[in-house]
Structures are given as structure tokens and as C-alpha cells.
Amino acid sequence: MNDRHLIDVGGGTIGGLLARRAAANPDKIAFITPQAEMTYGALDDAATRIASALAGLGLAKGDSVAIFMRNRIEWVTTWMGTARGGFVCVPVNTAYKAAFLQHALKLTKARVVVTEPLLLPALVAELAELPNLEWIVLVEDAPQAPAGVKTLTYQDLLGRAEQFSTSETEIAPADISSIALTSGTTGKSKGVVMPHYLTVVAARENAESMGTTSRDRLYTCLPMFHGSAQFNMCLHGIYAGATIVLAERFSASRFWDEMRAYEITMFNALGPILSILLAQPLSERDRDHQVRRVFAAPAPPDVLMPFEDRFHVHVVEGYGLTEIKNVTYNPIETRKIGSIGKPTTTTELQIHGPTGERLGVGEVGEIVYRPRVANVMFTHYVDDLKATIATMRDMWWRTGDLGYVDADGFYYFVDRQKDALRRRGENISSYEVEVVLMSFAGVVEAAAVGTPSDLGEDEVLAVIETHDGENFDYEALFRHCDQRLPHFMVPRYYRVLPSLPRTPTGKIQKAVLRTDGLADGTWDSWSAGHRPTRPA
Structure with missing residues (x-):
């Protein structure tokens, strides 16, 4: 592992990265949310206090803490606290309930769930099936505390914090920082086990590909349980020492007003967000903002080009999966529209045929991956060795996506293998x-x-x-x-x-x-x- 890279990302851990940014500029605003603003110094202090408080609840290094709430400042402080303490962050989709919620918490063996009163009924309904769950932490007072599990407020949790020394819990780049839950469209969600170094390298490569500096102001309205918000924007912003605005939800009618009010220079988009913004009525203020770049995946040419022309921004495309982070970006200066870009410095990609043979320029096959450095891809799926092994062949990780590469080394996404159609041969x-x-x-x-x-x-x-x-x-x-x-x-x-x-x-x-x-x-x-x- 390159020592320069480790120093650049705070020793290769999330907590180390935050500490580095806080030491350099403690009074800089790190996050703006509907509830609060928080400086880098205050966020670093909150991370230490949360880590200490969670240890005081009896948690040990490697124990799981689930975050089950909407976008708010406590999401960020809890995440940073779990990272600082050597615990494992489990982001839980706020739409989960019944069997979905039960599966997520049982699979990850969460001992603590940090949530809000709005989502508490869904959690309470599953308590009998969650033998590992010991504590519920509520970011706001609930009308009635649930029976059968210990409950305290977020302020009570902070009140339990004692001075916590990071030397008490040695955390290495290879240690587990989080378990991400896949969407589970073809079966139950898998738990993707992610080392610290994967997440901080993902943040660094996103910042480098976007040209982000500490002067930028980043915005995301995507849910924090999604890696695009958590890593591609928030941790990316921390890496750059920038200010991150964390919104509660996407609103097409208020979107550009928020860009102007917060003086945003970058945001990210998934799914139909760019198309929805394009569908809004034309306005003489369409270019009245400071946004210069947008990270979007995917952004088809018929959406990308009209969006750039209308709003006068540059759309940066990339490609990745939860298990391997973003592994390509379309270069800002030398991009090819329609391409997903070129591999990052930590990435090796090839296109393989049905029997694992490497295909040539322009030939469509499966996109396969392997890392150039250690600890920049997931380690395994939780309790699913068979599924983990099934993703590998001949020392390559199989993405399940079809694509091709051109003579200049630009990659192109064609389709998901399972979504490809065959008609009349x-x-x-x-x-x-x-x-x-x-x-x-x-x-x-x-x-x-x-x-x-x-x-x-x-x-x-x-x-x-x-x-x-x-x-x-x-x-x-x-x-x-x-x-x-x-x-x-x-x-x-x-x-x-x-x-x-x-x-x-x-x-x-x-x-x-x-x-x-x-x-x-x-x-x-x-x-x-x-x-x-x-x-x-």
C-alpha cells in the first residue's frame, strides 16, 4: 500500500481522515443540514464522544451499529463515531419494514440501532425477532419508550461519553468500516463488508475526478443509506475539506433555489433526477447559480447534452458497484460522451467472453475487475461464502455487466447481463x-x-x-x-x-x-x- 496515499487519506481510515481535516481547519463549516451546521472541529469532537459513549454501552471493536433514520446531522455524527470507535456502521434503508427490516438487522447482528420516532413503530414490530439488539437510541423524544429493549435519547448517549483516546482502539485500513445492504431485487439483500480503505479511496478518487477543492460547496439530496450520498458526496467532501449540504429529499420545484441559497458548486444525481430537472419549465434563471459540476450515473447523451446546454454545468459520469466502489470516471478535459470513462489508478478492468477469455477492442462481453492495491474492494458477503465465491473467476471479480473498451482505453456500458434481451436471434x-x-x-x-x-x-x-x-x-x-x-x-x-x-x-x-x-x-x-x- 502506498505510504503517500495512506497519509493523504488520514492513515487510511475514516476517523483518521476526519481528524486530519479538523486539525487543518477546525472552524470550517463541514456540514449544513435542516437541523444544524457543524464545523470540522465540532464534528471531530462529536465523533470521539459518540465512540466513547458506544463503548460505554458495552460495544467492542467490530460490533455493528445500525443507522435507521432520514438525512440529518445525527446520521453524520453517528457514522463518524462508529468509524472512530472501530465499530461497524450499518446504513438501513428508511423504507424497510417487516421482513426487510428484520433481515437487515439480523444479518448484520446490530447491537444498537440509532433511529427517530417516525420510524420507531416499524422497528418495534420486529423486536421479538432481533436477539442481538440491545439498545435503541432515539434522536428525538418518543411518546412512549418501547418495551423489551433498553432505550435512551441521543443527548443521553452523549451525556455518557467519557474522554476517548483513539489509541485505545487501534484501527487499520483493512478493518471493517461498514456493511452495505444490497437492493435485493432478486432475493434477500446481501451484506457487503467494506474496509475503511475502500471508502476513503473512493472519496479521494471522486474528489480527484471532479476536481474538488476546499472552496467547493457540495450538495446531496439522496438518502444517506445510499453509497452515492454517503461516500460519493459526503466523504468526498470531507476528503477535500469542503462544505457539504445534506438535504432531506429531492424537490424539483425548489432545487435550483436551494442551489442558489447555499451557493452550491457541485451535486450528485441518480436515476431520473437530471431528466426531471430538464422537464421543468424553462426559466430565465436556469443559469443563475454557481454549480459547475454534477456527478451522475448514468447520464445518457440525450439527457447529458441538453442538461449541460440548458444549465451550463459539466456532467461527470462514472461507473461502479457497491462491492468495488466507483472504478471509472469520464475525464473532465478529454471525455468521450457516452463512455463511462477510464479506470481509476487503483483499478484494473478487462472485458471477458463467456469462457473467461479476454476480448478485443470493441467486442462486447462482461466487465471484470480486480484491484491494484489492497483493501479497496469488499471482503465478502455476510454469512454467504457461496455468493462471495460465485462472483470470482480466474482471480477476476465479475460485475455482471456487459460492456466494451475502445482503442483509447475508454469503457462503455451496454447492459446488465440479466437485462439483456434476445429477439429473432x-x-x-x-x-x-x-x-x-x-x-x-x-x-x-x-x-x-x-x-x-x-x-x-x-x-x-x-x-x-x-x-x-x-x-x-x-x-x-x-x-x-x-x-x-x-x-x-x-x-x-x-x-x-x-x-x-x-x-x-x-x-x-x-x-x-x-x-x-x-x-x-x-x-x-x-x-x-x-x-x-x-x-x-
């Missing part, structure tokens, strides 16, 4: 179909999925999210696709929904769309007399 990228669908006026988001065909293989079903469902012009959308897609990729079926089904982390649940299939209201272009134009 032709392979179809659902991603490429969706890019065209989303370039049609009025389409907020789109998903292309396969539905069984009488002729074998798949027909393509396009499911559209739009706010104009009653008056949606299916024929115009068909013609739009027919003009832009090869004939074998043009969807036969079209269906409109007010909103697409999503996982709690915002991913479209294509499995649900495939199960629903040709539900009532599906428009069949063939029955309407329309067939794709074939080449002469």
Missing part, C-alpha cells in the same frame, strides 16, 4: 432502447424489458413514466423509436405508468415489470397497424 441492449425512449418529449423515465413471444425468445415491452398518461401519444413514440433504432430493437408493446416501481435505493424493479407483462392498458403497435421499418 439478435441481442438487444435494454439500456440503448431506454436512451431513445427517454429522448421523447414527456418521458420522465423508461424501462425496456422482455415479454414472451409466440414466436420464441422475447418481444420488447417499453414501460414509460410520464405525467401525461391520459393523453400520451403512443403512435408518436413508436415513430420516434422507429426512426432511431434498428428494426429489431423497436419495442412492440408500450405501457404508461405514473411512476415506475423502484427499490428503496431508486433502481427500477424490472423483475416487477416483467412479471406484470402485458397488463391492461398495454398498447400493441402491431395491432395498431405499425411495424418497424426494415432496411431495404
